Amino acid sequence: MPLNIVSLVSVGRHPQSGRSRRAEQDGRAVEMGLKLAGQQLSVVHVGNPDEPVLRQYAGMGLSSLTVLKQADRFDAVPVLQRYLEQKNIDIVLTGVRSESGESSGMVPYLLAHALGWPVVARVADIVCVEKGEAQVLLALPRGQRRAVRVALPFIASLDLAAPPARQSAFGVGLRAKIETIESIGEVDQIRVDWQEAEAKPRAKRLKTVKAKTAAERFKAATAKPQGDAGKVLINETTQQKAQAIFDLLLEEKVIR
Known part of the structure; x- marks a missing residue:
């Protein structure tokens, strides 16, 4: 029976130029999903369906990509929770933290808490999945690894030690279908009062x-x-x- 895997992606930001790009860790999450599920992988983004960066993820060999449409002022966790609860998901793959916005790294933990699933942080590789369990390698300091077994379903955040994302093909990304789902979001009351500025x-x-x-x-x-x-x-x-x-x-x- 094929695995039902979802990779969550966000809009990254280049550390030098500040331009929007495919997030490094989220790209590795898509790469890991393609390794485990192939073309059956589902890639989900919460935000603007017209964001050009999404085509960079699609260019990794995806035929389609799902966008849960909502404004930036809304919290992404509730809409993701509702979406995942409607699907029979085995594994959710994310980056450790986003490269833009709050970049708190709390989304995998908040989402796991809302769903009641375990979360596995700093994953270097998912070796295999069999009999309802996954054998996972965790990234430790100085290149060390720790093998653990996790029962499905669970959420995994990919470390930079995970295999790097393949090169994105412009033509493939342009031909991919962006499926938009209208969502009812909840305003992030804490973030509304924040003021963002460039770091000094x-x-x-x-x-x-x-x-x-x-x-x-x-x-x-x-x-x-x-x-x-x-x-x-x-x-x-x-x-x-x-x-x-x-x-x-x-x-x-x-x-x-």
Whole structure:
């Protein structure tokens, strides 16, 4: 019996240019779904069906893609919950977090809580599925892997250690059918009051400690600061002391 697998995709954003693109982790979720289910894979997006980035996912070899149409101010979890409850889903594949919007990484967990399913995070590979269970490899630090068995159905978030997404073909993506489903969304009351702005570069640290082990990092964090080539200002005026601090900040490039 073929597996019923759904890959959830979002609109990514290039880290340098800021342009919309196929999200790196979501692309790996589609790649994993194609490996397990082939052309039976269902790819679902919540948002605007006219988004050009969706054609990049379709260009991976998909004949169709489903869009649950709703505005950005609505919460994606309730509409996904209603959609998945109507289908006999075995596995839902997602990225760890999106590259735009809130990027909180909470969608797999909120969706699993709403459906009452287990969630498996940081998946590197799904080796096989048999007898209602999936053998999953989890990505651990330093290239290590951990094998676990998970009962169907479940939600898996794909790590960057998962196989990379194949190249997207423009012609295939252009010919794919975008199936739009009108949905009744729920306004995300918390996000309505948010104001988004570009991130500013962080101020440079006055001292950078290069520690290779946890013990060295702990020692550096708890050690008393030792001044080197510093000045002790006691009898100087307030203006002279302020000028000395200002010169130090300029020297360390904390301010410009």
